[in-house]
Amino acid sequence: MxxxxxxxxxxxxxxxxxxxxxxxxxxxxxxxxxxxxxxxxxxxxxxxxxxxxxxxxxxxxxxxxxxxxxxxxxxxxxxxxxxxxxxxxxxxxxxxxxxxxxxxxxxxxxxxxxxxxxxxxxxxxxxxxxxxxxxxxxxxxxLKHFQETKKEVNKAEMSFIESEQLLAVGHSTHPLTKGRSGFSNEDLINYSPETEGRFQLHYFLIHHNHVTEESVEEKLFSEILKDELRKYAIEDESVIQLLKENPQWKVVPVHPWEANFLLVQPDVKEMQSNKLLYDLGAWGALYTPTSSVRTVYNEESDWMFKFSLHVKITSAERVNYLHELYRGYDFSRLLKTPWGENLKNEYPDITIISDPGFISVSYKGKVIDGFNTSIRYNPFKGRNADKNIAVLASICQDEILGEPARIVNIIEEAAKRKSLPVQETAIAWFQKYIALILPATINLFNKHGVACELHQQNVLVEFDEALFPSRIYFRDNQGFLFRKSKEEELISIVPDLAKHSKAFIPDDRLFSLLSHYFIISNITSLINVFGCNGLTTENQLIDIVYTEINKAKDTSGFVDYVLNNRYWKVKGNLLTALTNIDGGAAPSSVVQVDYPNILHNHFLSKQLIFPAGKETIYSRYFPKADVTISIRPMDLDRDLEMLHEWFHRDHAKKIWKMDWPIRELEVYYRTMIAGNVLCSYIGEANGEPTCNFEVYWTTRDQVGDYYDVLPTDYGTHQFIAPTDPKKKFVSPFTQCMVDYVFAQPEVGKMVGEGAVNSLASMMNKTHVGFKIEKVIEMPHKKANLNFCYREWYWAKFPQNKNIVISPIPKETSENLI
Incomplete structure (x- = not known):
């Protein structure tokens, strides 16, 4: 390329x-x-x-x-x-x-x-x-390194480590995405995945009374590492002698940068002087960092090592805490039971890369967290190192250095291999990904009680020959949590499960965590990259996700939460950074903000909020009043001055309170037109503009804060400009507005919130079937919250049930009161 x-x-x-x-x-x-x-x-x-x-x-x-x-x-x-x-x-x-x-x-x-x-x-x-x-x-x-080394950062096919190391941005929702505070310029080159840093691990020999370790393997990892170190240092008599003299002592590996950090810490220096710790130096094979920086990989090793690193990567020093180490170990213990074997059989296309053990060091009753290391299985060893594997963050990477986004290269090449159009390939590719990951994630939570932190850097995708997803890998199970409601069941499998890991979390809190990591960071990010690269529209993919989640069998409440909550919670990475919160040390202090439920776009009526064109979309003739009512979308170039004059009329000032300078009114409409909440329409009587009404999507509007709003709720505001009763045509206008809204299949019920002092408005609403639900106190008014269903409207006007929305007026019979 x-x-x-x-x-x-x-x-x-x-x-x-x-x-x-x-x-x-x-x-x-x-x-x-x-x-x-x-x-x-x-x-x-x-x-x-x-x-x-x-x-x-x-x-x-x-x-x-x-x-x-x-x-x-x-x-x-x-x-x-x-x-x-x-x-x-x-x-x-x-x-x-x-x-x-x-x-x-x-x-x-x-x-x-x-x-x-x-x-x-x-x-x-x-x-x-x-x-x-x-x-x-x-x-x-x-970027300079990629260019100088002629790296194709977004090519369709990559090995596991290539996709980990060719991330120009990586964390696309963090303002400090490539922050590495603590690294010098030399460190940046030596230890960054982006520069393909390669280095030996640094080893310490530590008195066994100060080391805590666990492993599901037959041998403890300190012993496995000791055996390897004997081979590495066979010609170094001092190291070999120390190992012989201290057979019970533990070999502990650390990241080479962290080794330098630890050697100047008071507790470590004291342990050295008390001959409880020996610095053995760097030995053995060369490892290279994955996208997390602190997890390292060697293509011939059975293990990856996730080290502590006192470097602020994005907003937190990346330190392994002891309870997190136990979480990975606990989950590995579960996987060793028949429960784990059942998972493998139930989800044959999902591989969980588990962390079978850890090593930790304490002194004077205090954990020295710089030594805390989690050991992870390496499924990408030997021949598997060259498999076409991608971390999801790589698939979601934008155009870089003039190269198209990686998803574009993947889908275009997949389209060639399958001899299909690009858009059809994109939708099929996304459907395959969803089919692999979504049922498995929901079932793991619902049936097995496990919530996985499946954000972009914790999910790997393996491709088949056509570049379609064929297998999904979940990793970083130090972040896997258990449903509190499943505690008794899971403890019956592993009796002391979560004794040290704090891993049983109330179900409702897990709803929020799972929606953040899985729905927002994972699925929504993938939807975004397809959309912004023109492969398909985001709303097409949102519809697919909504449909598939809606099919899921779930008794936990998570599916209901995801589908029906108006907002989910998402990490406020900017606010967390601005307030100097370390999300690693104090995860409960991380700022959480509301995130509008993107799946509710499934119910967004394009016809109501984004009507095409500026011409008449609905006309209806009312013979009793001898009037043709027509509705068209507001045309800012044509209607701004007229609306400005209308809103300065005395009866408008009292209720609408939009008697602003025309420049301010223009801002209101220009922001309305560009948004996805509100649309303004002009109503004409016998060709003369006399009515303005707005249709708004209630779940995205302020009114939704005052009741249990549904994504199928749509509201209206209506203003009749003339004061002359002969020109108002209130009922015909209102009927046409309600006809038009209820003609859209996405609409469940209509909502209104007219000011309590606008009696005429409420009487008009009641006339067509609206009923007052309650009085609400909004910042700018006290209002009658009112609802209307189709059945209520048609009970008032049975003849309107079969109305056809057409720009050509039809003669109808009616009962105008």
Missing amino acids: GRSIYKLSKIRQEAEELNFTILINNCCREFNNNTYYSGIPKYDKVLSEYFGKTGHDLHLKLDFLSETTEVYVPLRYVSESKRHLYHFPVVARNLETEELKEIDIDRFLELVVSHARFEYPNASVDSIKDRLHNSIDNIEAY
């Missing part, structure tokens, strides 16, 4: 833009100060001139009120998952001076911190700025 050679300045620019993109997307996930902005404004001269020059007509708009600033980012791709793609540069406008200028990532970060302090007063730019630049510098270094 050929590619262009980038200039160094362009590589720096790409590194900055990759990290800037993640930072902006974190804001979209974690704050509510952003909307989309469509088109070039008529009444905003500053924006009009600038957008006219850039040629971009869709932007992300972020409001930073504490700084009297608004920011505009040109959108290249809008994602349902909020992982958007952008054009650069980013511009900010000072709302007091109207000055518009380009801003860099530092200024954007300052605005973000100022905004975050509204809710998180301890948010600080000091806790993140240097690490953010460290991440950018590291991305730049890795």
Whole structure:
């Protein structure tokens, strides 16, 4: 595959833009100060001139009120998952001076911190700025390395270790994605997966009373390592002599960087001086890091080693805690039982890469966590090292250094091999992945009581000859947790299970964890990469996932939670970093934010929220009133001034409270048009515009906060402009609005929340079948929350049951009251 050679300045620019993109997307996930902005404004001269020059007509708009600033980012791709793609540069406008200028990532970060302090007063730019630049510098270094070594970072076929080491970004939802605070420039080269660092493991000999270890193997790993070390150091008399003199002592491996860190720690120095610990140095075969940096691999070794590393990788020092080591060991013990054999038989296309043992060191009753090491089976040894295996993060990697995204290369090549169109191949590939991973994950939780942290870096995909998924690997079972409700059952299999691992977690908390790691980080990320590369639409894949989850047999409540909850919880990586929380040391302190349930897009009515065109979509003739009512989508170029005049009429001011300056009203509609919550329509009576109504998707609207909203609920606002009773045609207009909404199959019930002081509005709603549910106190009004079902409407107007939505008016009989 050929590619262009980038200039160094362009590589720096790409590194900055990759990290800037993640930072902006974190804001979209974690704050509510952003909307989309469509088109070039008529009444905003500053924006009009600038957008006219850039040629971009869709932007992300972020409001930073504490700084009297608004920011505009040109959108290249809008994602349902909020992982958007952008054009650069980013511009900010000072709302007091109207000055518009380009801003860099530092200024954007300052605005973000100022905004975050509204809710998180301890948010600080000091806790993140240097690490953010460290991440950018590291991305730049890795991109240069890829280019200098002529690496094809997104090729379709890779070995296990290639896919682990060719991740230019890696963690696509963390603002410090390639932060490696603690590594020097030399360390970065020597120990990074991206630079293919290769190094020997560092060994210590430690008094056995200070070592805790467990293993499901016949021999303890300290003994296995001791046997290997005897071979490595056969010509080093001092090492061999120490092993002979201390036969019960334990050989403990550590990462070479961590060895240097440990040797200057007071407890380790004291152990050395008390002759309880000997530094044996580096020996043996060369290992290379996987994508986690601290887990290392050798293609001829039976084991991988997951070391502690006191380096801040993204936002936390990557230290193994003792209870996490026990979790991996506990799960390996389960796998050694008939329970584990049953798993293998039940899920033949799933391989769990287990961690059969660990080593830990303590001194004076305190764990020295730098020694904590988990040992993992290596299924990619020998001939298996060359298998076409991909960590999911690699499959989800965007275009890099001018190369297409890896998923594009995979799907296009798969389409050739199967002689199928690309889009058909993309959908079939995704369906195969879902068929492999989704039932297994849900059943593991429902039937077996295991919740797996299956984020992008914990899932590996093996490909068949056609480049379709054929096997899924789950790894990092230190993060596998057990349902509290299954405790008695699982302890009957392994009596002291989770005694030290704190692994039994209440079911409802696991719902949140599993949806975050599996649905959001895993499946949604894959949906996003298919969509943003034009292989298919995100909503097509969302429909597939919804359908498959809906089929799942589940008694745990997880499927119900995933399908029906309005929001899931997701880690607020930006807020966690800004507040300087170490997610490894204090996982319960990590900031959690609401994430709109993406599966509810299955019920999004494109016709209601994104009607095509600007012409009439529904007309109906009412003979008794001798009026033809027509409905069309609002046309901003045609209707803005008219709506501005309507909302300044006295009767509109009291209820609608939209008597804003026309520039402000234009912003309202431009953000509405670009979003997926609301659509505005114009109603005409005999060709004369006299009505405005809005249809909104209630689950994404503020009203959804006030009752148990369903994704099939749709609300309306209605405004009749004339005050002359002869021109109002209230009932015909309302019937047409309700006809149109209920004609859409996605709609379950209609919702309204008219102000309690708008008696005429509520009477009109009651006239067509709406019923008041309760009074709600919203920030801007006290309102009558009211509902209507089709049956209630048709009971009032039976003749409307068979209405056909057509732009051509039909004569109908009716009973107008």
